[in-house]
Amino acid sequence: MIATDIDPRSARRVEKATLRAETAAFNDSKKRLSSKGATIAAVVIAVIWTIPTFGLFVTSFRQPADINTSGWWTFFTHPDLTISNYTNTLNFNDTLTVGQSFVNSLVIVIPATLIPISLALLAAYAFAWVEFRGKNILFVGVFSLQVVPIQVALVPLLLLFSNGVTIGHWAVFPGLNLSGTDGSFARIWIAHTIFALPLAIFLLHNFIAALPVDIMEAAKIDGASHGQIFFRIVLPLARPAIASFAILQFLWVWNDLLVATIFAGNNPPITKLLVDLAGTYGQQWYLLSAGTFLAIIAPLIVFFSLQRYFVRGLLAGATKG
Numbered sequence: 001m002i003a004t005d006i007d008p009r010s011a012r013r014v015e016k017a018t019l020r021a022e023t024a025a026f027n028d029s030k031k032r033l034s035s036k037g038a039t040i041a042a043v044v045i046a047v048i049w050t051i052p053t054f055g056l057f058v059t060s061f062r063q064p065a066d067i068n069t070s071g072w073w074t075f076f077t078h079p080d081l082t083i084s085n086y087t088n089t090l091n092f093n094d095t096l097t098v099g100q101s102f103v104n105s106l107v108i109v110i111p112a113t114l115i116p117i118s119l120a121l122l123a124a125y126a127f128a129w130v131e132f133r134g135k136n137i138l139f140v141g142v143f144s145l146q147v148v149p150i151q152v153a154l155v156p157l158l159l160l161f162s163n164g165v166t167i168g169h170w171a172v173f174p175g176l177n178l179s180g181t182d183g184s185f186a187r188i189w190i191a192h193t194i195f196a197l198p199l200a201i202f203l204l205h206n207f208i209a210a211l212p213v214d215i216m217e218a219a220k221i222d223g224a225s226h227g228q229i230f231f232r233i234v235l236p237l238a239r240p241a242i243a244s245f246a247i248l249q250f251l252w253v254w255n256d257l258l259v260a261t262i263f264a265g266n267n268p269p270i271t272k273l274l275v276d277l278a279g280t281y282g283q284q285w286y287l288l289s290a291g292t293f294l295a296i297i298a299p300l301i302v303f304f305s306l307q308r309y310f311v312r313g314l315l316a317g318a319t320k321g
Helices: 008-033 036-059 064-069 072-076 084-090 098-129 135-147 150-161 181-209 213-221 226-237 239-254 258-263 270-277 287-295 297-314
Strands: 164-167 170-174
Touching (some): 098 226, 098 287, 226 239, 287 297
């Protein structure tokens, strides 16, 4: 009788073996690339890179009058801290509140991260382990789409989300009719999914293609279908790659302003709030420092929650061969 279940112990052994191989590759690269000079240079670069962020953090607690008249480094000689910037930012209620913009960003970023990952996983598995005609050409075509800038596709996307293109009585290009306020979130989800798929498929394909051939062949011999292999073997082993791309996509969508400004309509994210905080003539620009640190709360939570997978995901495919 042909068994249809995959032994979970075999999957765990393969996962441990893959982890050991990735760790060995990382340690080997660390030994070859690490030196005292490189370490000192990395520390210096990290300190220089952190100085603007630290200055922004100090500015967020300074008095508005001090911010307008002196640099943040004067804080060390004349410290005068206040939380009024954060209070004014939280109470900011011109056209958009902080809470509403924060919720809008979450509603935008969660589907815009999960949808491309779900579709990319299926495509990456097909490119890696399913044989079909024209697979290599199609994969190169998908990968080459990364060179297309998002600005080039804005007008076609606007046509796609509207009633399309008609010439006379002929519908040359049918639209999705998402031009209203109700479709604002759907427009952003579709736009971010379209531009995330090429990179997502490429990264996940490298990881999935590097999985041991033996476990795949053993699963097929046991009678497992592609669906069983995908859900019981590939998904558990691909968690590092999934987490790595999830971090990148989450940060990209959360910090996006261009797509949100064009397609969000009456549901703008927190990046739009940061623009409004400065006021029409930039008279309240000191609120931007406090608003910036309020805006990075969610990205920090996501990064520190998934960082243990990040290095493993970046080494995706490094042990293949």
